[in-house]
Amino acid sequence: AEDAQGWTPLLYADNRHETDCVLSLLGACPDTQLKIMGSLLKRNASSKKQTLSVVKMLATVPEFFTFVNRFLKKNPSLLARGQPLHFMREIKGLLDFDNKKVILRTLLDEVFAEEESAAVQGALARGYLGRRVTRCPVVRRGVWASFRRWLRSLTVDQIVQTMRGSFWIIFSGEEGVGPGVNREGIDIIRRELVATSEHSAAPLTLAADGESFLPNTNIRQKALSGHFEDLGLLLAHCHMQHVELNINFSVVLMKAVLAEDFSLDDLEGVDKELYKNLQWLVEDCAAEDVEGLFQTFTVSQGGTEVPLIP
Structure with missing residues (x-):
């Protein structure tokens, strides 16, 4: 439902910074809420600014980001061209790595479909379907x-x-x-x-x-x-x-x-031994043990070594 200005309960909740309410509305019926936002972006100029605000917020708030990407993983077809959530492909930072891979495959499929359609139309125009x-x-x-x-x-x-x-x-x-x-x-x-x-x-x-x-x-x-x-x-x-x-x-x-940031876990597929050692430093190594490695963590500024961790 929306009022005369094209605002939905979700937009009002976001405008009032009611995070729990936004999550609750999304959780109750995620596909409907996300589709409504896509529809509002296309047809309602008065609520477009607030709708974009909600969508961009989804990319910055961990709870929203995780929730939306989990939903999209289960419904990847909604991101295809002509589908209600196609607009999410254009929002920077909204999709995680797995969903970006889906988008890449979808884009390739769309190119293939266009090429196939053009080839068939051209063949029909020439009176044959052979290539x-x-x-x-x-x-x-x-x-x-x-x-x-x-x-x-x-x-x-x-x-x-x-x-x-x-x-x-x-x-x-x-x-x-x-x-x-x-x-x-x-x-x-x-x-x-x-x-x-x-x-x-x-x-x-x-x-x-x-x-x-x-x-x-x-x-x-x-x-x-x-x-x-x-x-x-x-x-x-x-x-x-x-x-x-x-x-x-x-x-x-x-x-x-895909211009995605790397994580420490990604290193495991490149160098397992280095990953194992770094993981040990992060999770299991006590501060005094790190000092025992005789590693210095400094940066040179104007000829002076400045500790990165005082």
Whole structure:
């Protein structure tokens, strides 16, 4: 319910700084309250300012932040385009890391749907639904390197058209062609992307958790950037063509992509021993034991060492 000015009980509670009341209203019927706020933002200018105030507050108050993100995890479809809570995607700091990952997948799905729709409409206009499949010739002894050379042989426009369309990997000197051969090529690329030793030039290395992957810091930054540029194109193509590359990136890498802050717990997937030691310092190490480590915590200012903890 709302009054003549478009204000709901939730807005009045927030305006009067009744935090418990706001939580109570949200908890009683969260989907309805959040949908109402989305509707008010679209159609009611008089209450828009207060509605934005409530939504932005959700990002700063821990109770609200946790509550809203827990609700969205259970109802991720409400964040999709055209859905009542789509507006929450635009509020900075409102969504946690898990929900941002959902948004990323949703955005990719939306791009895929748009591309598919445009392709079908174009095909219908031309009188056919077929799409030319570009062939990507590779050699078995280095499929990833061959794929990258093939990309480099294309112009920017050709790369865009190819990634939006379809291409099949074919092995040079072999007659086989089609989805099965392409799947084999993708599987080989996936294996070649992961370093098998510290001297490997592959762009990915297995993280400390033994399941996810991190950038291989043993190769030069410029070379690593080139690998990831090409890998990004391949990932986008695989997603749009519903081909599984099956690469599980580390949480640390995903947080970097999404510009999320890191936590101490994230270190466990990178260096378990360092994480274990730091966790011990934080939770179990007494103050006198820290002093016994003979570590100094100072900063140099004008040639003078200033203690960070007096």
